[in-house]
Amino acid sequence: MIRAIGKGSLASILAVGLHVVRVIVWIAFAGVSAAIVAIPLIPPVAEWISHIDGASIDGDINIDAGDFVEVLRYFISFGVALYVIERLLELLNTLRFGSPFVKENAVRFRKVGVALLFGELSKIVIGVLAMIFDADVEAGLDLMIFIAIAAVFVLSEVFREGAAMKEEQDLTV
């Protein structure tokens, strides 16, 4: 049976997995952030390079707003994922090195819920922008994700009550 805390526990395995995912998402987020900055610069730079003698580049590179919408979608997704992973790691740390029933964890769960809700609702904005600028972006809403977000908020309230009970227990003589 897998232990709840300590070496080889589910929490420590999860923490290792999340650390790996965090690195991957960080790289992806950095790449997308660089792309957001670079996209507006590509046409003028390409045109400038095309004027250099011997350069074999087409100076007529056209980047429209639709491309920007696609990159923006990934920027939000990776940003939200990073934020959630950081909070989950903080939560796991309290589980591994102390008691998880503290008020701060209730706040962390609420922050995760808000971030996930923001990520889902941003799909609506991305969808509208994709329609306007004719971008090829899939931005459909999923009922199950909203149910999962509601579960996170419920968990936050459970932790808030749990933290209050733990405090009362600790201060019972």
Place this chain on the structure above:
Amino acid sequence: MSISVKLDRVLLDRGMSLTELSERVGVTIANLSILKTGKAKAIRFSTLEAICKELGCQPGDILFFEDDGKPIRHEE
């Protein structure tokens, strides 16, 4: 808090230290300190019973209800 604890006064009357009481009732000094300083949120009957037994007093000698800092006393 409306309930105040006067454990220090009873200890003083009996000439007993918190450490001695801790050893006699089997409650840690840290917990007795929480009780003495009024930080406790609850007290078990077993703890109260042990303290009263060792100090030879009634629960009412240790615990007081105060309404906005004024002690409430029933007319005899």
